[in-house]
Amino acid sequence: MLESLPLExxxxxxxxxxxxxxxxxxxxxxxxxxxGIEFGAAFIERLSQNxxxxxxxxxxxxxxxxPSHYDSVDxxxxxxxxxxxxxxxxxxxLVGAQFGGWIAAEIATMGSDRISQVVLIDAYGIKVGSRxxxxxxxxxxxxPEVIAEMGWHSPRPGxxxxxxxxxxxxxxxxxxxxxxxWSPLLHNPKLVHRLHRITAPTLVLWGExxxxxxxxxxxxxxxxxxxxxFELIKEAGALPHVEQTEATARAIETFVAPVTA
Amino acid sequence: xxxxxxxEQSYHPGWDKTTDPLRIVPPSSMMDREVxxxxxxxxxxxxxxxxxxxxxxxxxxxxxxxxxxxxVPAIPMAVLARETKKARLLCLGVPMANRMDPLRVAExxxxxxxxxxxxxxFGFVKGSGWELYISNSNPARMMxxxxxxxxxxxxxxxxxxxxxxxxxxxxxxxTVNVIPGIWQHPHPPMWMPGSSAMSAKIVAQKGYTLASFLxxxxxxxxxxxxxxxxxxxxxxxxxxxxxxxxxxxxTADNQAEAEKRAHALYAYWSTVPRSPAGTFNPxxxxxxxxxAQAYLSGPAKQMSMGLLPDGKPLPAxxxxxxxxxxxxxxWGKPDQVVHQIQRFADQVGGLGHFLMMGQGxxxxxxxxxxxxKLLAKEVYPAFxxxxxxxxxxxxx
Numbered sequence: 001m002l003e004s005l006p007l008e009x010x011x012x013x014x015x016x017x018x019x020x021x022x023x024x025x026x027x028x029x030x031x032x033x034x035x036g037i038e039f040g041a042a043f044i045e046r047l048s049q050n051x052x053x054x055x056x057x058x059x060x061x062x063x064x065x066x067p068s069h070y071d072s073v074d075x076x077x078x079x080x081x082x083x084x085x086x087x088x089x090x091x092x093x094l095v096g097a098q099f100g101g102w103i104a105a106e107i108a109t110m111g112s113d114r115i116s117q118v119v120l121i122d123a124y125g126i127k128v129g130s131r132x133x134x135x136x137x138x139x140x141x142x143x144p145e146v147i148a149e150m151g152w153h154s155p156r157p158g159x160x161x162x163x164x165x166x167x168x169x170x171x172x173x174x175x176x177x178x179x180x181x182w183s184p185l186l187h188n189p190k191l192v193h194r195l196h197r198i199t200a201p202t203l204v205l206w207g208e209x210x211x212x213x214x215x216x217x218x219x220x221x222x223x224x225x226x227x228x229x230f231e232l233i234k235e236a237g238a239l240p241h242v243e244q245t246e247a248t249a250r251a252i253e254t255f256v257a258p259v260t261a
Numbered sequence: 262x263x264x265x266x267x268x269e270q271s272y273h274p275g276w277d278k279t280t281d282p283l284r285i286v287p288p289s290s291m292m293d294r295e296v297x298x299x300x301x302x303x304x305x306x307x308x309x310x311x312x313x314x315x316x317x318x319x320x321x322x323x324x325x326x327x328x329x330x331x332x333v334p335a336i337p338m339a340v341l342a343r344e345t346k347k348a349r350l351l352c353l354g355v356p357m358a359n360r361m362d363p364l365r366v367a368e369x370x371x372x373x374x375x376x377x378x379x380x381x382x383f384g385f386v387k388g389s390g391w392e393l394y395i396s397n398s399n400p401a402r403m404m405x406x407x408x409x410x411x412x413x414x415x416x417x418x419x420x421x422x423x424x425x426x427x428x429x430x431x432x433x434x435x436t437v438n439v440i441p442g443i444w445q446h447p448h449p450p451m452w453m454p455g456s457s458a459m460s461a462k463i464v465a466q467k468g469y470t471l472a473s474f475l476x477x478x479x480x481x482x483x484x485x486x487x488x489x490x491x492x493x494x495x496x497x498x499x500x501x502x503x504x505x506x507x508x509x510x511x512t513a514d515n516q517a518e519a520e521k522r523a524h525a526l527y528a529y530w531s532t533v534p535r536s537p538a539g540t541f542n543p544x545x546x547x548x549x550x551x552x553a554q555a556y557l558s559g560p561a562k563q564m565s566m567g568l569l570p571d572g573k574p575l576p577a578x579x580x581x582x583x584x585x586x587x588x589x590x591x592w593g594k595p596d597q598v599v600h601q602i603q604r605f606a607d608q609v610g611g612l613g614h615f616l617m618m619g620q621g622x623x624x625x626x627x628x629x630x631x632x633x634k635l636l637a638k639e640v641y642p643a644f645x646x647x648x649x650x651x652x653x654x655x656x657x
Binding site for chain 1 (some may be wrong): 394397398399400401402430537538539540543544545549550552553554556557559
């Protein structure tokens with residue numbers, strides 16, 4: 001998956017990062033899920049048919065550096081705001097999946113004239129349920145096979161890292177996911193109180209079979225964003241962009257097109 | 262060599278009541294309060310007996326676990342600070358990276374050191390991976406927090422000219438001022454566990470006592486690594502009292518009884534793997550490189566049980582004799598136990614402290630007390646005279 005992505009090294013406000021920039025058209029900034037940029041390789045390629053896709057490994061993931069002071073999702077949100085400004089991107093479509101959806105929601109609450117539309121796919125980040133129960137599954141506790149069972153619509157066999165470099169990326173992805181998401185578990189307690197600030201048209205996409213972050217959680221997310229639309233992706237779990245790449249890309253294109261026109 | 266009595270203060274009556282893990286998830290409804298209270302008093306009685314018999318004392322800490330009810334080690338330490346007279350009181354230890362409030366740890370231990378009139382010894386431990394699911398502290402960057410807490414606690418104890426402020430990366434205090442102060446100024450003797458020459462390195466650089474736990478002859482390489490770095494760092498021979506080993510020990514005046522007790526004590530070992538499967542190594546707990554290697558090679562087939570003297574791993578179901586040979590369980594009549602401990606100490610290159618799990622598994626009070634008395638009378642004298650120094654040396 002990773003092999004198909006033309007990765008390059010860049011600096012973002014003095015943080016070394018790896019980036020994929022593919023296709024042409026309106027800029028679309030894709031924020032990857034906790035599995036790393038490689039999980040979304042096919043999705044990135046598919047989106048690049050119609051957009052200029054920008055995708056970076058979040059600091060600490062894949063081959064991107066982890067500054068010693070980075071430890072929260074707002075560090076990542078500022079990192080991406082720096083990136084958008086540094087690249088001079090305008091009229092950006094911001095797309096984030098799962099963990100990346102949390103980052104996208106944080107960015108959107110911070111506000112940027114450069115972002116025109118937001119797409120959140122099975123995003124983490126908010127707390128809406130009762131305090132004595134976890135809103136989303138504890139992926140840092142559950143066994144990989146249980147996470148797979150809860151996360152995929154059609155469970156697929158786990159893949160083993162073929163090389164030490166690939167294994168290092170997995171180890172970094174997992175450690176950084178934990179760094180940013182361990183506690184409070186995959187959310188920022190303040191984010192839910194800031195969602196009203198998202199003024200950009202927003203599409204909330206959710207895999208109908210997601211049991212890590214269930215559909216009701218997704219609906220609650222959408223309800224708190226003023227200009228949000230909620231759509232289910234059929235036959236998809238927590239990662240619709242991986243499991244239903246085409247349907248997810250089409251939903252985004254349909255949502256984005258009227259504004260572009 | 263100094264002997265330290267240690268028990269995990271388990272709730273063993275619950276071990277066979279569930280097939281579930283014994284840590285993190287067992288329902289607390291399984292605990293019988295009468296039994297729990299009796300057990301706590303029993304373990305404290307055994308610690309008090311150990312003091313009377315001339316042993317030192319070690320206490321540890323785990324959470325949400327039927328293998329170890331000592332979730333707040335400052336509590337047994339505080340009881341023992343008053344109830345015991347001579348024993349050194351070793352807390353080994355506090356998982357520092359899991360503590361939100363290291364100043365509180367400094368204060369608790371300072372009180373224990375004062376009440377015991379300077380009998381506290383203190384260990385900083387990384388702690389097991391599953392503890393992070395209870396403390397909720399992040400496995401990522403945990404050693405960074407560990408060392409900041411370490412530095413803060415030592416400065417808090419050492420400082421005698423009024424408050425200072427701490428504005429670190431992880432911990433923040435406008436006023437740090439440990440009143441009542443610490444008896445053993447600037448700090449009590451310090452300990453740290455290590456299970457390899459690599460993890461022993463930093464312990465040697467600090468000059469703290471290195472404790473190797475239940476690893477058999479793996480301790481040989483660990484101690485060798487420690488001695489090498491100690492000598493490089495401090496420019497002198499490594500004192501014996503910097504090297505400690507934790508093993509199980511039980512005796513009786515006849516072979517059949519000793520064997521029965523050894524089986525009862527060894528039952529402790531069956532609890533070691535009983536944590537929820539995914540909790541041994543939460544992401545970030547082990548370094549990236551180690552995790553990457555593990556992903557490549559797949560999960561370990563079984564937990565390592567320590568090494569035999571020839572460097573080979575113990576078989577999955579070792580005999581009591583193999584356990585003795587490996588240095589995991591010293592058992593038999595007193596003269597056999599003397600021989601086994603002496604042989605192990607010689608094979609690993611010398612030992613200053615024997616951290617003796619004198620109670621564990623299903624070993625009951627009567628057998629524990631009888632075994633401790635025999636150990637004190639007929640085993641310890643063979644080693645006590647070779648104690649390197651009557652008073653422990655503080656860390657450099």
